[in-house]
Amino acid sequence: MKRRDLLIGLMLALFIALFLSPFASHWPDGLERVATDQNFLKKGEGKEVIAAPLPDYKVPGWKNEKLAASLSGALGVLLMFGIGYGVAILI
Secondary structure, X not given: OOHHHHHHHHHHHXXXXXXXXXXXXXXXXXXXXXXXXXXXXXXXXXXXXXXXXXXXXXXXXXOOHHHHHHHHHHHHHHHHHHHHHHHHHHO
């Protein structure tokens, strides 16, 4: 794959994370909805094996939720791209 193609993909993913993620639904996803409906959501709260670096797609200390969602999305894209690129280089 060409470097140009990688950069285009990265830029597209960053665009989506930065500008479209603030418009994501605030309703719970399917798994969270089932856990709420079946009354076992609270049993799993606070018992994470690994603490999420940006829980609920929010950046701690940021008051503006839409801006925090954009920033956390962009950070996630960059982190996953870096990990994926690093693994690809190693392989």
